Amino acid sequence: MKAYFFCFAFATNDRDDIFRLAILNRHEIVFSLVNRKNMLLTWDRDMMQVADMRVKKDNILHSAGIFVSLDHIPGPALQMQRELQWFKAVENFVHPSLQEQRNESNKTPRQVFTKSHKDLVTEGEKWMKETAKNCTVVAALIITVVFAAAFTVPGGNDCDKGTPIFLHKPSFIVFVISDSVALFTSTASLLMFLAILTSHYAEKDFLESLPKKLIIGLVTLFFSIASMMGAFGATLYIFLSHPWEWTIIPISLLGCLPVSLFALLQFPLLVEMISSTYGRSILQPTK
Known part of the structure; x- marks a missing residue:
């Protein structure tokens, strides 16, 4: 699994992309291998986006709000529970200021999550x-x-x-x-x-x-x-x-x-x- 993680890291040009791809593909093990110190390193870039309110871009929490179907989870209720767990977990990792940041569609991460998981x-x-x-x-x-x-x-x-x-x-x-x-x-x-x-x-x-x-x-x-x-x-x-x-x-x-x-x-x-x-x-x- 470590070898897979390092290959994953080399395949990306930016540390933030590793987190984003792990979240979008719901790779729990890959994401958990990244310690909190490495996660804190990404806050500097994210905080620069927050400081400039003219920059409207999807942050990591926006990515966590996008619905991903998981075939190994039985029943839509349990899938919804797992999606909420992912969103809450990523929400605890990102800076609090990013929780209300709006993307290009002028939506916060919570609004993206609600719209994506409506069905x-x-x-x-x-x-x-x-x-x-x-x-x-x-x-x-x-x-x-x-x-x-x-x-x-x-x-x-x-x-x-x-x-x-x-x-x-x-x-x-x-x-x-x-x-x-x-x-x-x-x-x-x-x-x-x-x-x-x-x-x-x-x-x-x-x-x-x-x-x-x-x-x-x-x-x-x-x-x-x-x-x-x-x-x-x-x-x-x-x-x-x-x-x-x-x-x-x-x-x-x-x-x-x-x-x-x-x-x-x-x-x-x-x-x-x-x-x-x-x-x-x-x-x-x-x-």
């Missing part, structure tokens, strides 16, 4: 709403099922005392805990997805607010599905523990199928979102 914001909003709507339906169905199961306990209730017949069985305790966890987590998941649907979808919301809500919603939805399957398995164990005990294992394995499918299908997206939101910040200096 991406619309696509990200559509993607977020469709994902939230689909997950809201699943969460609502789980709430309906587990809420009804809480009042129709397996085995029924004692006619005299009103307590469940299998109250003291360990499998019944597992059922109660699993059903309660499924109800609470599915409710939390539903609230997160409703919060996504009612969001204003401003540019800054794609940086942390919307991804965090979607992460919490998907995680709680996964636990609600797993807990619902646990409650189902505990109920079968209560009914089939004596005459049909041999059927418990294959039925339990089949109960793990929807949980596994949900994990396999959503796990890559969830990992990407967690890594992008809570992982190492973009353009962080490397050792």
Whole structure:
């Protein structure tokens, strides 16, 4: 990678061009290899442009505001998050005076970013709403099922005392805990997805607010599905523990199928979102 960087440096006639090309092509590793001392050397030239207000030229922050499509990032919402991270990171490197400098089109870097990412914001909003709507339906169905199961306990209730017949069985305790966890987590998941649907979808919301809500919603939805399957398995164990005990294992394995499918299908997206939101910040200096 170092050899690639030096070849990149020789290919350009100016140090500023190295930064600009790295930003335009979203080469995070190349940009991070340039230490802050080298970045400070470019401020002298940029400050000369700021001092002469007649000079209207795109600075490095203008380049960061230009939209670049990244194929390896799934979903327009995550692409918008990564573009915001790039813009914020470059904004921290340049001199504050450059943040309001206008280019030949009389636009500031923020205005260039807003105009360039207008379509991406619309696509990200559509993607977020469709994902939230689909997950809201699943969460609502789980709430309906587990809420009804809480009042129709397996085995029924004692006619005299009103307590469940299998109250003291360990499998019944597992059922109660699993059903309660499924109800609470599915409710939390539903609230997160409703919060996504009612969001204003401003540019800054794609940086942390919307991804965090979607992460919490998907995680709680996964636990609600797993807990619902646990409650189902505990109920079968209560009914089939004596005459049909041999059927418990294959039925339990089949109960793990929807949980596994949900994990396999959503796990890559969830990992990407967690890594992008809570992982190492973009353009962080490397050792």
